[in-house]
Ligand SMILES: [Zn+2]
């Protein structure tokens with residue numbers, strides 16, 4: 015299991031204000047956290063601070079807390095059904111190790127925290143450069159707790175800030191293929207990219223181009239999610255798909271993964287093609303292992319789930335979409351507009367940006383959007399009735415999405431937020447959405463950092479995905495049967511010779 019910690023930037027700022035004191039004085043506080051359980055990664059999402067009252071801690075070079083403060087914080091954690099974290103600062107820069115006193119303080123309270131909350135005690139240390147280091151205290155035997163260091167600590171809000179464990183931050187071996195890329199933004203950014211896991215949800219036209227760009231720029235780990243197969247009518251816009259892939263009805267994620275293995279430039283590259291929908295539990299958990307997600311899906315339900323992940327699980331989601339309007343009489347292009355935006359705490363969500371209709375989320379869950387008679391009953395202007403698309407337009411949307419990603423990671427001159435962008439093909443103009451935060455009635459800000467404890471369940475069964483996988487098993491089995499038959503005929507012919 016991989017461990018990680020994530021903080022919303024608002025919590026990070028309050029913690030840093032409290033912990034980094036004048037004159038290098040160390041300080042401390044407790045905080046509450048909720049878990050985000052991915053397929054291979056457990057993340058502690060720090061949701062709020064429990065700051066000390068004056069008499070609850072002693073500050074004398076090293077800082078220490080009173081039993082009363084620990085008990086008050088533990089009480090708050092029990093009431094909130096949260097885990098307890100302990101934060102303190104060191105007068106040095108970068109990822110911090112632990113002093114003997116640190117180990118005694120954290121290990122000595124691990125049993126009480128585990129007994130009261132059911133969750134491991136989490137320790138965080140802030141350096142003077144606002145870099146965090148973190149660990150989980152796991153029970154390995156009765157009354158025995160051991161430190162499990164996190165791979166990374168992420169701060170999510172204005173930008174995406176990483177601190178990597180020193181073993182990971184040691185600069186990976188970069189191949190000469192990346193020389194020009196590294197010379198553009200330096201080895202530190204390249205080391206983030208090499209250690210990152212990026213999820214591409216939807217392996218359609220935009221998803222293919224985005225994934226190719228990520229692999230070329232040196233992203234180390236890519237996860238692809240899509241249950242769909244290649245068909246002939248996809249060939250006008252699927253970057254890597256061939257006629258043979260369409261005739262064999264190959265899964266889109268397999269075709270894309272094969273191509274990425276050839277184009278990847280990272281020294282150690284891995285790609286995982288997963289035939290799940292983000293709406294299914296397995297797909298959802300696989301997405302929670304990612305540091306950034308690309309939403310390359312157009313249906314309301316998967317977009318709703320991705321929107322939820324961005325706030326509840328603190329994973330930035332980069333989304334985009336194309337809308338094309340054709341004059342029905344002349345069949346000539348009237349409008350083509352596309353958008354790209356990054357959703358996460360401190361920025362407006364997909365629902366507030368009107369990128370899906372919340373009313374259609376439950377309609378889709380009930381299977382109506384896959385029912386041709388339901389779609390036929392919708393007004394002619396409804397977006398679900400339109401699936402026009404052109405490779406050149408997908409190329410531009412993918413490019414805007416990749417630029418959103420780079421602003422988030424590289425933050426050139428400290429600028430990490432290009433805003434929600436809208437491009438109008440007919441007039442060749444680029445606009446920005448004026449909305450800067452979620453609307454007051456929006457529920458998503460209330461889910462920030464709640465992770466697995468958020469009060470809604472977003473996953474369930476997905477009949478179309480289940481059928482697609484079942485059909486694939488039959489196709490693969492029958493292909494296997496034909497191959498064996500063919501081999502048997504060939505061997506028979508050999509013998510007769
Ligand atoms: Zn310390």
Ligand SMILES: [Zn+2]
Pocket residue numbers: 362363364365366367452453456457458459
């Ligand atoms: Zn919102």
